[in-house]
Amino acid sequence: MSEEIEHIETLIIGSGPAGYSAAIYAARADLHPVVIQGLQPGGQLTTTTEVDNYPGYPNGVDGTKMMEDFKAQAERFETDTRWGMVTKVDFSKRPFKVEIDEKTNVIAETIIIATGASAKWLGIEDEKRLNGYGVSACATCDGFFYKGMDVVVVGAGDTAAEEATYLAKLCNKVTMLVRRDEMRASKAMQKRVFNTPNLEVLFNNDTKSINGEPGEIGVESVTSINNKTGEETITPAKGFFVAIGHTPNTSLFKGQLDMDENGYLIIEAGTSKTKIPGVFAAGDVADHVYRQAVTSAGTGCMAALDAERFLAAQE
Numbered sequence: 017m018s019e020e021i022e023h024i025e026t027l028i029i030g031s032g033p034a035g036y037s038a039a040i041y042a043a044r045a046d047l048h049p050v051v052i053q054g055l056q057p058g059g060q061l062t063t064t065t066e067v068d069n070y071p072g073y074p075n076g077v078d079g080t081k082m083m084e085d086f087k088a089q090a091e092r093f094e095t096d097t098r099w100g101m102v103t104k105v106d107f108s109k110r111p112f113k114v115e116i117d118e119k120t121n122v123i124a125e126t127i128i129i130a131t132g133a134s135a136k137w138l139g140i141e142d143e144k145r146l147n148g149y150g151v152s153a154c155a156t157c158d159g160f161f162y163k164g165m166d167v168v169v170v171g172a173g174d175t176a177a178e179e180a181t182y183l184a185k186l187c188n189k190v191t192m193l194v195r196r197d198e199m200r201a202s203k204a205m206q207k208r209v210f211n212t213p214n215l216e217v218l219f220n221n222d223t224k225s226i227n228g229e230p231g232e233i234g235v236e237s238v239t240s241i242n243n244k245t246g247e248e249t250i251t252p253a254k255g256f257f258v259a260i261g262h263t264p265n266t267s268l269f270k271g272q273l274d275m276d277e278n279g280y281l282i283i284e285a286g287t288s289k290t291k292i293p294g295v296f297a298a299g300d301v302a303d304h305v306y307r308q309a310v311t312s313a314g315t316g317c318m319a320a321l322d323a324e325r326f327l328a329a330q331e
């Protein structure tokens with residue numbers, strides 16, 4: 017007996033602002049969207065605290081709460097949200113074959129990819145060993161735990177500068193480890209860094225080790241090494257924040273969709289169209305420039321409209 021395969025009209029992969037905005041529009045257009053939530057339901061915003069720049073929330077909103085609101089709004093129009101991870105896709109012909117959790121196969125007439133991006137790590141052993149015991153990739157999520165303490169931030173882009181100045185408001189002292197002799201962050205952000213009295217920047221410094229033990233003690237200090245002079249510095253710190261950029265979650269689509277040198281999906285300018293008709297992309301997965309909740313939501317809306325027009329043209 018052959019297995020009955022579920023046939024989905026609009027499959028949305030990812031549940032951040034892009035995924036749920038696509039779902040709201042697709043559901044209201046009767047495209048019966050199914051959202052596969054992925055490893056981090058609600059996406060990156062669930063790891064932030066207050067969101068103050070999303071229009072419509074004049075007093076700010078907690079990131080997790082905001083994503084619950086996105087989900088509730090999508091479900092109000094009968095979006096079918098499901099736990100699970102998409103583990104394989106086959107875009108070679110339509111309807112597209114999709115495997116979920118390495119066991120369930122479905123077919124989809126149209127697909128919206130909204131898988132977002134994930135924080136990058138340095139790749140040193142101590143990062144894994146002490147993750148959750150002082151090591152974090154999100155200052156706005158975890159900074160609160162280090163109130164009045166000393167912390168280290170690694171990175172030199174706008175994210176690192178933003179996180180370091182944010183932490184400086186909460187912490188006793190912030191030390192930034194910058195691997196070159198200059199920062200990549202915008203001049204305005206650098207100015208804020210240099211004007212913050214309890215923030216020190218160590219240029220030409222690479223992280224050698226994060227010292228401490230998992231458990232109650234956690235991170236105690238960070239050893240960095242000056243890559244010009246070889247001089248080692250031990251900085252006392254209870255928190256170690258990695259802020260060195262993000263990687264788009266696109267490994268699933270390798271070989272099937274076009275990507276730039278950093279793995280971000282390439283879409284037709286001004287649209288959400290990938291090179292495969294019927295496959296659309298929205299949010300951070302195709303945007304390394306803006307990466308905001310509001311821009312993601314906007315492109316999610318575009319993807320649903322593009323999917324609707326695509327399906328209408330097939331009839």
Ligand code: NDP
Nearest residue numbers: 138171172173174175176178195196200259260261262305
């Ligand atoms: P970026 O890619 O801009 O910066 C990453 C930084 O991390 C670089 O300074 C890089 O150093 C450093 N880095 C990378 N790998 C390592 C490593 N192994 N060890 C030490 N340092 C490392 O990422 P961001 O997340 O900062 O920003 C991404 C985009 O988002 C940018 O376009 C940025 O402008 C934007 N953004 C804008 C904000 C705003 O306007 N408010 C806020 C946050 C981000 P190096 O310079 O040596 O390569």
